[in-house]
Amino acid sequence: MESFTNFSVSLFKGFIDSLRGVTVLLYLDKEINERALSRSPNKEAENRQKNIKVNQESKVLTRVLQSCALNGGIFWFSILIFEYALLPGVKYLVSVVFGHDPGVAHSVWGWMQPFLSMTFRMIWVLPLFLLSKLVNSLWFQDIADSAYRHRRGRPQFMSSVSKIIADSLFSLLVQALFLIQSMLVSMLPITYIGELLCLTHLCLLYSLYSFEYKWFNMGWELHKRLTFIENNWPYFLGFGLPLAVLTQIPQSYIISGCVFSILFPLFILSGNEATPVLSSDYPLRLFSPVVALSNGMFRVVRQSAEAVTQRNR
Known part of the structure; x- marks a missing residue:
């Protein structure tokens, strides 16, 4: 009974925090x-500081509206x-032009x-879809960085650029495989089990998307981010539920x-503000297979690269 109560509280808290x-x-x-x-040092510099700092920091609402x-x-x-509008209009013109023979119009x-x-x-759709993905990623990063700096100060990145790149690539692969x-x-x-499991996956994945900006700025590596979600999955199940359903x-x-x-x-803003409920009694290791x-896959690629390098020596 206590476990069910903790699960319900965590789920509800995650749902509320997501909003x-x-x-x-x-x-x-x-x-x-x-x-x-x-932060303006004196009144003489106030106007100049106002324009500079607002342009540098106040990006959240603008990026969301964009x-x-x-x-x-x-x-x-x-x-x-x-x-x-367009397709029905063209269909109507075809029916008018070939109105004398409905069979021809249908054909x-x-x-x-x-x-x-x-x-x-x-x-139109494919190029704009790809462009929007690129532009959205930049805007989402602006939103996350502005919100994080305001709440927590300067980001605490990982120790090296190579580690950041490796973590980002590995994260993309894990997320793609998890979606599959x-x-x-x-x-x-x-009946209903497959849909329920799929919804559970999407809730956890969308929670990872939402919190990943904050955790990355905190210097958390991917394994730590995934373990945290798996250990406290009831909260993140509730957090990702609205976006997954919609x-x-x-x-x-x-x-x-x-x-x-x-x-x-x-949800990026919600994740930046949220304090997840900890409930690691029964971890849900859904990310472990991927x-x-x-x-x-990375081991095979690395071994292949090493083999090629040795042959070229």
């Missing part, structure tokens, strides 16, 4: 600006316009619709990506 980003966004910029002004404008106002809206539209959809995806693992467990032929609602992967990109900045697989 804090909405309120943090409303006052964080103001606090950053006020702190920047308070992310919403790019992912929702441009990307998502353009897809909706194409699907629900013409049968090959035009896939062609138009494919052309739209190749010329979540898709595999969703295929289990047991991104699962759209049927389209592209639309789901737009929803994620619009909401994710708020970590072992990633280690094996």
